[in-house]
Amino acid sequence: MTSEDWALFEVFIRARGGLDHKHVGSVHAVDAAMAIEHARDVYTRRQEGVSIWVVRSSEIAASDPGDADALFEPARDKVYRHPTFYQIPDEVETL
Amino acid sequence: MNASSADAHAAYVLRIADTCLILGQRLGEWVGHAPAIEEDLGLANTALDLIGQARLLLSHAGEIEGRGRGEDTLAFLRAEHEYLNLALAEQPNGDFGRTLVRQLLIDAWQMEIYTSLSNSRDQRLAEIAAKAVKEVRYHLRYSSAWVVRLGDGTPESHTRAQRAVDELWPWTVELFAADSIDQAMQQAGVGPDLASLRTAWLASVDAVLAEATLRRPPDVAQQRWGKRGQHGEDLGHLLSEMQYLQRAYPGARW
Numbered sequence: 641m642t643s644e645d646w647a648l649f650e651v652f653i654r655a656r657g658g659l660d661h662k663h664v665g666s667v668h669a670v671d672a673a674m675a676i677e678h679a680r681d682v683y684t685r686r687q688e689g690v691s692i693w694v695v696r697s698s699e700i701a702a703s704d705p706g707d708a709d710a711l712f713e714p715a716r717d718k719v720y721r722h723p724t725f726y727q728i729p730d731e732v733e734t735l
Numbered sequence: 736m737n738a739s740s741a742d743a744h745a746a747y748v749l750r751i752a753d754t755c756l757i758l759g760q761r762l763g764e765w766v767g768h769a770p771a772i773e774e775d776l777g778l779a780n781t782a783l784d785l786i787g788q789a790r791l792l793l794s795h796a797g798e799i800e801g802r803g804r805g806e807d808t809l810a811f812l813r814a815e816h817e818y819l820n821l822a823l824a825e826q827p828n829g830d831f832g833r834t835l836v837r838q839l840l841i842d843a844w845q846m847e848i849y850t851s852l853s854n855s856r857d858q859r860l861a862e863i864a865a866k867a868v869k870e871v872r873y874h875l876r877y878s879s880a881w882v883v884r885l886g887d888g889t890p891e892s893h894t895r896a897q898r899a900v901d902e903l904w905p906w907t908v909e910l911f912a913a914d915s916i917d918q919a920m921q922q923a924g925v926g927p928d929l930a931s932l933r934t935a936w937l938a939s940v941d942a943v944l945a946e947a948t949l950r951r952p953p954d955v956a957q958q959r960w961g962k963r964g965q966h967g968e969d970l971g972h973l974l975s976e977m978q979y980l981q982r983a984y985p986g987a988r989w
Binding site: 667668673674677682 | 771773774776780876880
């Protein structure tokens with residue numbers, strides 16, 4: 641068995657308590673336990689994190705880049721979905 | 736402390752320091768050659784931890800010795816017989832499995848020795864040990880996991896792992912065989928009773944070997960005392976590579 645046979649895992653690191661886990665990259669490993677060790681050795685060498693998640697890359701369902709127009713274009717002209725679109729009345733003090 | 740007890744104390748710290756240094760250098764030989772880039776980094780991380788421990792311990796030994804030798808002088812400018820590392824640490828890497836079996840045996844030993852040294856009467860040594868034990872806990876987890884995977888893996892990996900255990904086991908006798916320096920340091924409250932550490936070490940190694948379906952070989956007679964400066968040919972080759980730069984360009988810096 642060579643490393644080419646190993647599964648690919650996506651790695652998510654939480655930088656500090658209270659923050660969310662962010663995708664940082666991927667590692668090869670035979671199982672999740674090994675993937676966490678590899679993630680620790682590859683992605684936390686410079687105190688990048690306090691917590692690690694790994695998930696098999698094959699378990700991730702992704703949107704098709706070809707669908708980008710249909711999925712994301714319609715949001716472009718919906719400026720009223722941003723809170724900055726609205727005038728805040730002077731009477732509202734704490735918002 | 737009089738001169739001879741300072742010498743014994745310095746030698747005692749050097750033994751632990753040199754074991755880190757030589758094992759770190761051995762692991763460094765894997766960089767660029769490990770079976771996967773993730774393992775390459777894993778071994779390099781462990782090597783760097785060990786060299787970090789060696790630096791602190793070598794500096795401390797140099798201060799106890801009081802002859803003006805700093806960490807670099809001790810690391811790079813001693814002759815082979817002046818290195819006091821455990822002979823197990825200098826054993827060649829062999830295949831990846833053999834490297835990890837050697838690592839398991841030493842990681843488990845470091846867990847015990849650092850845990851007890853963190854209560855040493857030598858304050859500085861206690862501080863270094865308390866810091867190192869956190870690193871070693873991860874090393875032990877890493878090496879244990881690999882020994883289990885390889886021992887309980889394919890027939891090929893099992894055969895190789897068992898061969899490594901059989902070949903390396905005789906070198907573990909030295910880990911717990913106390914000589915006059917160990918005894919003097921135990922009496923001074925600096926070091927632990929080595930024989931008593933063996934029970935815990937054996938329990939931790941046995942648990943991994945059992946899960947790895949590997950057989951523990953019988954204890955055999957001591958072959959050499961690395962910690963008294965008795966080394967095999969392998970250490971000479973390691974040192975010639977490790978010392979090359981400082982020998983060729985004395986005082987060279989980054």
